Amino acid sequence: xxxxxxxxxxxxxxxxxxxxxxxxxxxxxxxxxxxxxxxxxxxxxxxxxxxxxxxxxxxxxxxxxxxxxxxxxxxxxxxxxxxxxxxxxxxxxxxxxxxxxxxxxxxxxxxxxxxxxxxxxxxxxxxxxxxxxxxxxxxxxxxxxxxxxxxxxxxxxxxxxxxxxxxxxxxxxxxxxxxxxxxxxxxxxxxxxxxxxxxxxxxxxxxxxxxxxxxxxxxxxxxxxxxxxxxxxxxxxxxxxxxxxxxxxxxxxxxxxxxxxxxxxxxxxxxxxxxxxxxxxxxxxxxxxxxxxxxxxxxxxxxxxxxxxxxxxxxxxxxxxxxxxxxxxxxxxxxxxxxxxxxxxxxxxxxxxxxxxxxxxxxxxxxxxxxxxxxxxxxxxxxxxxxxxxxxxxxxxxxxxxxxxxxx
Amino acid sequence: xxxxxxxxxxxxxxxxxxxxxxxxxxxxxxxxxxxxxxxxxxxxxxxxxxxxxxxxxxxxxxxxxxxxxxxxxxxxxxxxxxxxxxxxxxxxxxxxxxxxxxxxxxxxxxxxxxxxxxxxxxxxxxxxxxxxxxxxxxxxxxxxxxxxxxxxxxxxxxxxxxxxxxxxxxxxxxxxxxxxxxxxxxxxxxxxxxxxxxxxxxxxxxxxxxxxxxxxxxxxxxxxxxxxxxxxxxxxxxxx
Numbered sequence: 287x288x289x290x291x292x293x294x295x296x297x298x299x300x301x302x303x304x305x306x307x308x309x310x311x312x313x314x315x316x317x318x319x320x321x322x323x324x325x326x327x328x329x330x331x332x333x334x335x336x337x338x339x340x341x342x343x344x345x346x347x348x349x350x351x352x353x354x355x356x357x358x359x360x361x362x363x364x365x366x367x368x369x370x371x372x373x374x375x376x377x378x379x380x381x382x383x384x385x386x387x388x389x390x391x392x393x394x395x396x397x398x399x400x401x402x403x404x405x406x407x408x409x410x411x412x413x414x415x416x417x418x419x420x421x422x423x424x425x426x427x428x429x430x431x432x433x434x435x436x437x438x439x440x441x442x443x444x445x446x447x448x449x450x451x452x453x454x455x456x457x458x459x460x461x462x463x464x465x466x467x468x469x470x471x472x473x474x475x476x477x478x479x480x481x482x483x484x485x486x487x488x489x490x491x492x493x494x495x496x497x498x499x500x501x502x503x504x505x506x507x508x509x510x511x512x513x514x515x516x517x518x519x520x521x522x523x524x525x526x527x528x529x530x531x532x533x534x535x536x537x538x539x540x541x542x543x544x545x546x547x548x549x550x551x552x553x554x555x556x557x558x559x560x561x562x563x564x565x566x567x568x569x570x571x572x573x574x575x576x577x578x579x580x581x582x583x584x585x586x587x588x589x590x591x592x593x594x595x596x597x598x599x600x601x602x603x604x605x606x607x608x609x610x611x612x613x614x615x616x617x618x619x620x621x622x623x624x625x626x627x628x629x630x631x632x633x634x635x636x637x638x639x640x641x642x643x644x645x646x647x648x649x650x651x652x653x654x655x656x657x658x659x660x661x662x663x664x665x666x667x668x669x670x671x672x673x674x675x676x677x678x679x680x681x682x683x684x685x686x687x688x689x690x691x692x693x694x
Numbered sequence: 695x696x697x698x699x700x701x702x703x704x705x706x707x708x709x710x711x712x713x714x715x716x717x718x719x720x721x722x723x724x725x726x727x728x729x730x731x732x733x734x735x736x737x738x739x740x741x742x743x744x745x746x747x748x749x750x751x752x753x754x755x756x757x758x759x760x761x762x763x764x765x766x767x768x769x770x771x772x773x774x775x776x777x778x779x780x781x782x783x784x785x786x787x788x789x790x791x792x793x794x795x796x797x798x799x800x801x802x803x804x805x806x807x808x809x810x811x812x813x814x815x816x817x818x819x820x821x822x823x824x825x826x827x828x829x830x831x832x833x834x835x836x837x838x839x840x841x842x843x844x845x846x847x848x849x850x851x852x853x854x855x856x857x858x859x860x861x862x863x864x865x866x867x868x869x870x871x872x873x874x875x876x877x878x879x880x881x882x883x884x885x886x887x888x889x890x891x892x893x894x895x896x897x898x899x900x901x902x903x904x905x906x907x908x909x910x911x912x913x914x915x916x917x918x919x920x921x922x923x924x925x926x927x928x929x930x931x932x933x934x
Contacts, residue, residue, distance in 0.1 A: 310807040318795035597791040600752050601852075602780020602808045604773050688752040692787070 288663045291670055298673070302617075305610035310603060316615035320622075323587065327619060330583045334623025334668055335630060337569065337576040342631035342656060342664040344565025349660065350652040351641065355555035358491040359547030361524040362394070363435065366517040366534055369543045373554065374516040375407040375424070375648075381512040383540055390533065392526045393519050396434060401520035403432030406504045409648050410475050410497070415465045421640070422648040423464070424496045425454075425475070427504030435520055438491050444469055444484035447500045452507070454499040455484035459638055459651050467497065476507035492551065495640065495651040518547070554643060561641060573671065576623075580675030584616050588683040595683050596691025609684035616676020617669055624668025628661035698761075699860055699892040700726035700749055705758035707744055718744045719915045722758065726894065728859070731886045733903040734896045736912035743864060745912065746896045750783050750862040751775050763859045780808040784853030784891075786882075788865035790845040792837040798824065798848045799833040805856040823851040827881060843874030850881050854891070861885060863895045867902045879905050 292299065306313065320327050366387060371377035384404050387393075394401045406427040411420040433439065433446065447453035456467045466473055472481045480499065488494035505511065521530055527546050534544035545553075588595070595608060635656040643650045705722040708715050719741045726732050734742040747753035748760060751767050752775075760767045763782040770778060784805075785791075792801045802823055806816045824830045827847035837845055846866065853861055863882065867875035883905055885891045897903050904927060911918040 312807075315793070315795060315800075322795055593789075593791060594793055597785075597787070597793070598804070599776065600750070600779065600785050601805050602776050602778075602783075604776045606773075689747050692752070692791075 288666045288670070292666070295670075295673060302610055302613060305607070306614060309610065309614075310607055311598070311611045313614060313618070316611060316618055319587070319591070319615060320619055323583075323590070326583050326586060327622075330579050330619055331623040331626060333576045333579045334620045334671060335626035337572040337671070338624045338627025338664040338668050339630040340565070340572060341569045341667055342628055342660050343634050343654065344562060344569060345660045345663065346631065346634065346654045346656040347565065347652075348559070348562040349657065350655040351561070351650065352552075352555035353655050354490060354492050354494070354650060354652045355551035356548070357438065357489060358493065359549075359551040360435075360520070361546065361548060362522075362527065363518055363520045363547045364527060364530060364534075364544050365547055365550045366519065366542050366544045367515075369541065371516075371543065374405065375409065377516045379404070379514050379517055379542070381514070383542065384514060384517055386537075386539060387517055387519065387534070390519075390530065392521050392530050394522045398434070399431060401431055401435050402517060403429045403435060403519075404501060404514040404517050405429075405432060406501050406508070406510060407515045408476075408504065408508060410473075412460075412464045412473070412497075413466050415463055421464075422642070423460070424648045425504070426493075426496045426498050427501035428498055429501055432501075432518065433498075435518060436488075436491075436493060438489040439493050440487050440489070442485050442487050444482075446484055447498070447503075448483075449500045449502050452478050452480050452499075452503050453483045454480045454497050455486050456482050456497050457494045457651075458485050458487050459494045460497070461485070462638060463640060463651070476504075478507050490653065492554070492650060495649055576620075577671050577675040580616060580620050580671060581679060583619065584612065584676050584679035585682070587615070588612065588679045591683075592686060592691045595686055596688050599686075599688045599691065605684040609680050612680035612683045613673070613676050616680065617672035620668045620672030620675065621665060624665040624671075627668065628664040631656050631661065631664065697728045698725050699728045699730060699763060700724065700894065701759075701761040702749075703759040705745075705748065705760060706756050707741070707748060707753070708756050717915055719748075719755075722917055724910070724917065726892060728892055729886070729890045731882075731893045731905070731907045732895065733906035733909045734894065734912060735898075735903055735909050736918070739914075740912040741915045742896045742912050746862055746864055746894060749894055750785065750860075751779050777808075780805060780856070782858050782860055784856070784858040784861040786846070786849055786853050786861065786863035786866045788868040790837070790842075790849045790869075792845055792848055792852075794837050797834050797836050798829060798840065798851075801837070801848055802833075802851045802855050805852060809856060819855055820851075823855040824848075826854065826884075827851045841874075842870055843877060846870060846874065846878050847881065850878065850885075854885060854889070858891070860892045860894070863893065863897075865897055865899075866895065867897065867899055875899070875902065 367374060367377035388400060388402055408425050409422045410425050412423045413420045442458055447455060461468060467482055469482055469485050472479045521527060531544040534540055534542045634654040636653050638651060638653045640649045640651045702722050702724040705719060707719040708717040734745060736742045748755055749762055765778055799820055802820045803816055806819060824833050827850050829844060829847050832840060832844060866878055870878060879902060882893055886893050895906060903909050904923060907923055909921045909923060
């Protein structure tokens with residue numbers, strides 16, 4: 287969070303605010319001076335805008351990834367896996383264990399049956415629409431209960447798969463990026479041909495990155511008899527979650543690991559982390575450049591306005607008033623860039639793309655999520671750049687001896 | 695209150711170039727009465743601008759005593775000096791030194807921003823100062839939209855808006871043509887005679903110096919002689 291960086295600067299910022307409130311030199315003076323040299327101003331504003339845009343977009347990417355995972359979980363649902371499996375794909379669960387779990391009294395039921403599903407997770411290479419190759423995509427074999435439990439998933443076009451027919455359904459959002467999985471087409475997997483019979487929407491959850499099919503068909507195709515990946519169950523209430531988890535872990539016949547869905551998906555959401563770190567390194571490098579650009583502009587301003595500074599000092603303005611004035615001018619300059627950059631970052635908002643989740647080694651689809659909070663952080667970041675880049679020139683402006691300033 | 699505006703005792707100023715001391719002023723003793731009108735004259739390098747800067751409190755002496763407008767400036771720190779200037783001194787410069795991004799009104803208002811005044815009172819004083827220099831109709835113009843003569847009149851309004859006791863002027867007519875120079879000199883005369891301002895003027899221009907009541911001649915950093923001006927030109931009545 288960018289706001290922590292303001293803490294060590296708090297005394298200086300408070301002083302600047304105080305100076306602005308009781309400022310003998312009005313900020314309009316700085317505002318007009320900025321536009322006096324509009325060419326230099328625009329290039330500096332542009333540089334800051336690009337840095338702030340990159341900063342906000344990187345954060346929005348990470349936020350988009352974790353949002354995809356956060357949307358996927360429910361408080362009252364639990365995922366059950368082999369111990370230390372971490373992800374569903376790495377887990378396996380015997381049929382006997384599954385039967386036993388199904389008898390647990392805390393599992394909720396709807397009109398059809400218990401809300402519990404045994405899923406198999408495999409992965410398949412699917413060709414990218416832009417022809418640049420193929421990516422690993424998660425394929426989930428699930429049950430009718432599994433469909434009912436994931437209420438964010440809605441059928442848009444076509445119908446759900448029918449058991450025994452090797453049918454699959456594909457998320458709408460996958461169609462933008464992948465080819466060969468459109469409605470009505472067939473794809474090969476595990477020596478069989480699978481027909482796409484439906485297009486669904488996962489409402490931004492991780493299910494938007496998964497192809498779904500019937501678990502029994504997947505079991506046969508991959509010859510996984512009596513050995514599923516994981517189970518998901520809905521409990522009567524979220525309050526039952528701890529005791530259910532304890533049963534799963536302590537029952538000697540099970541010895542399984544159970545996690546509430548939100549916790550499970552939050553762990554997976556770390557997928558955004560490497561990207562975020564990389565983005566921060568790039569931002570840092572760009573920031574150094576932008577701070578120097580701002581500093582350069584401000585030094586040029588101070589040099590060009592030396593006689594003006596001398597006049598103000600002669601009239602009785604004190605050093606600290608000159609310092610505050612030029613510091614504010616630098617902040618105005620970079621904050622303009624910050625606002626522009628935050629605005630530019632909106633162009634990325636909602637753009638959908640994908641990345642490889644380093645936990646599951648398969649593609650996860652997400653949308654850039656530029657929120658007001660991230661934009662505010664971008665503007666805050668630009669203000670920090672203004673303080674960093676403006677301090678030395680402002681200090682210099684305040685230290686020029688009056689007689690020297692008048693002479694130049 | 696003392697009726698001496700400027701009192702200098704054995705004042706000296708030198709600059710250092712490395713270990714070499716370059717004296718600019720030595721042993722200056724001078725008293726300028728309140729309401730005096732003095733011209734500092736002398737060839738280039740005689741130290742007249744340095745002396746003016748010392749009197750105006752924008753430079754510090756190397757030795758001697760300096761008392762201006764009833765305050766000893768020797769012991770003041772930088773901020774105190776700035777505060778003293780903002781209350782006691784009005785500046786007029788050769789190149790006007792108006793702030794280009796501020797219009798005439800805002801330029802004249804600058805010294806008042808340092809006083810504890812409300813907006814309405816500032817406005818009243820700015821308008822009064824602008825009317826003294828006959829520029830009320832140009833107050834929304836920026837410096838680049840004014841002629842040199844008008845710019846200098848704005849600068850004169852800025853020098854008097856906060857009602858200082860002392861006005862220092864460094865070559866105020868240096869950049870003006872004869873007609874505008876005349877007009878600026880008429881204004882200074884008015885400030886001196888009718889508002890009772892003490893004026894210290896640095897000039898090369900004998901015509902400008904002829905308006906002063908005394909001419910102080912500097913030669914190589916020492917006071918050479920002080921001459922009283924007897925036949926001052928008769929000026930037309932003010933524009934206002």
